[in-house]
Amino acid sequence: MSDLIKKDASELAGLVASGEVSAVEVAQAHLDRIAAVDRAVHAFLHVDTKGALASAAAVDAKVKAGEKLSVLAGVPLGLKDILATNGLPTTCGSKVLDGWIPPYDATVVTKLREAGIVILGKTNMDEFAMGSSTEHSAFGPTHNPWDLERIPGGSGGGSSACVSSFEAPLAIGTDTGGSIRQPAAVTGSVGVKPTYGGVSRYGIVALASSLDQAGPCARNVLDTAMLHSVIAGHDPMDSTSINSPVPDVIAAAKRADIKGMKVGIVKELGGEGYQAGVRTRFEESVALIESLGAEVVEVSCPSFPAALAAYYLILPSEASSNLAKFDGIRFGNRVGDDGTKSVEQVMSETRAAGFGPEVTRRIILGTYALSAGYYDAYYGQAQKVRTLIKQDFDAAFAKVDVLISPTAPTTAFKIGEKLDDPLAMYLNDVATIPVNMAGLPGMSLPIGLAPEDNLPVGLQIIAPAMADDRLYNVGAAIERELLAKWGGPILGLAPELAGA
Template sequence: MSDLTKKSAAELAAMLAAGETTSVAITQACLDQIDAVDTDIHAFLHVDAEGALAQAAASDARRAAGTPASPLDGVPVAVKDVLATEGLPTTCGSKILDGWIPPYDATVVSRLKEAGLPILGKTNMDEFAMGSSTEHSAYGPTRNPWDTDRIPGGSGGGSAAAVAAFEAPLALGTDTGGSIRQPGAVTGTVGLKPTYGGISRYGLVAMANSLDQVGPVTRTVLDAALLHEVIGGHDPLDSTSIDQPLPALADAARQGAAGDLAGVRIGVISELRGEGYQAGVEQRFDEAVALLTKAGAEVVEVSCPSFVHALAAYYLIMPSEASSNLARFDAMRYGLRVVPDGDPSAEEVMRATRDAGFGDEVKRRIILGTYALSSGYYDAYYGQAQKVRTLISRDFEAAFAKADVLVSPTAPTTAFKIGEKLDDPVAMYLNDVATIPANLAGIPGLSLPAGLAPEDGLPVGFQVLAPALADDRLYRVGAALEAMLEKEWGGPLLAQAPALGGAR
């Protein structure tokens, strides 16, 4: 494995600026690492070696001319396969879109290209982002680089695994109920869900429009801030986009890395711990909170009583929106088409196509969502879930009156074994219990590594939540904790992963 693949994005950018390496060298090192380990990890569904190297060569030409497009110009990135990429396949992990090549780029992909980041390829995911383990991909599961018998989280396990296995320094994911943060927790990477509307959703194949958000997946908090600044900001193509400038995110991360949190109030959410949480997860969480106190933060306990209903509300709202969004896959306009024998009607073609093209989890959520929206049940289920959503937002408002940021474990357990929960959907859904409230309220959340659980030696995630539009607070607190933890560990947590590209 090349030393270049071990560098953070910020380090690579500094080396490029100093003329110590080239984008072609960095991109080739990432491609070589993909060749070496991805047979075991399966983080990528499509690798665009030719395109990435061409983009890297163009970046080197800009550097040579003294006109880099951005601070990250030349640093490679991987993209979750739910984002439209012109000329590259976009399958959403589903057979129903097998072979579809979009004629346009998602706004975030356009911004990556404008900033000069070579795109390595498209990463694996649970089909249409429905899952917490990346086992529901129609193209096979992704494996956790820490232990290839275990899941890398979901739905964006491919992006998290690519970063953890040193195949890419940066990646994009999407977070509907925790699909950036939960994979980050179980792979020892950093993942951020921004304020709803803070990053464009144009070109994101929607599962649940009121919940989905694009965000960065990285190995350091500073890298996440740098990538966030590239892809964030207002987009007139997205009606949910917030029309105001981003705060100074990278500066907040650099300030936090100095380790001074004097005057910062941190609220520990009492409902997001206790029963159902692995002992080692709680131990590492408590140790991290103690470090924040040592850095000068004031720690208080806050209660958000409506959070106990968040999981139930989410699994009514999300399937309802998903059932509406997936109605577009009708075999008539694009994607897979299965034509039964004889002279089938349009309805029969549609039925056969959806039966062959959608996996079991997608079918399950479509049925649940259609039921919740049906006549006679809308008020009893979907309507009630939206009322709970309002209560959750009010709980957050009350909690943020007492604290600047809120903290909890990101996920209740470390990575479970592949296949362990496939036959128990409810057990799978419980992995999102700590991440879902932020999506329902539209506030930003960050997950960063908090260490290894003593029971199994696997990564534990620490979650930081902030009020809407206060994403910079996440970077300040996250970077401060990261710096203190790495000082204790003697380096990044991923340095403790098994040697073969982080895989074993």
């Protein structure tokens, strides 16, 4: 096993820029790692060996020519299979798009390519990002490197698993209700959902357009900040993209000073329903934050207990509309077109064959919630609850600089445990959902292992809109103390994977 795969993204970028190591060597080391362990982990749906080595060679040519490189040039990355990639398969974890090759790049992908970041391949996910375990992928589940019998979180379980199994130092995820943060929490990695509108959604297959946001995944706070800075910024191709300067997240990650800050514990996101070891590590983090000179207070957000219910009306409603385009007419697979059937029959057969049970459930739920006679009671009411959630956040941020909670109520559960119990599955996102509802930025940071099962626990940090830099400042301050306490990164404690 090459030493290169254990290095941080920032360190790899430095080695490549100085010419000490070539980007091709770095890419090859990670491709070798994928070849060795991905049979067990299954983080990738598609590995682009040729493309990765070609873009690495292009970076090396720039180094030789003495050209200026961007901060992460030559660093490999896993890309969630929901971002459109010109010439590379994009399935969204669904059979309905199996074999589809987009004719264009998502804006995030364009930015990655321009920055010289080496895309290793496309990572596994719950079908159309619906799920919290990656078990709803049509191509089989991803396994958590901490325990291969457990889930890596979801929907972005491929992205979290590729980072935590040292297949890639960086990954891109998308987060509609927690799909970056919850996978980060259960795999001992870092993940950030930026402010809604902070990163372009152009070319990202939409789940719920008012909630979706792409963001960075990595093994430490600084690497996450560097990737954030590469992908963020206004994009005329996305009308919901915010046209204002990107907060200086890299400077914030280097500052790591929370003396005098006010930190709020969200009363409603913790306590009952949260695993004992999750609570233990969370309470230790609170003490740590206080020891760094920040003031910690409890704040109440009384409408949060209804957030999960509102989310599971708003998301299916938007999804049922967004997924109408997968009908086997313009792209993807078509089923049953034998020349005798009507277009409606062909669409119905295509969608039945193409969608898994969770996608079907949510489309039907959304169709119901938007039906005449039910609209006001369900979708309309959920939108009003959304306003109350935002008002709770506004009131909280009038008192404190950032909010904290556990990222997920439990550590990684066993594959299969909740697969046929949608309501139990939905509870995984109980602490992350309110953040999407209000469009705020949130981070999950590893804060230790739960004593009862030795599995990673995540701390969620939440900041006001367009104050993403605060996440990195707070996260880096806590991370520095924990690294000193642990004597190194938490992923050093994960078991070695067979084949490595």
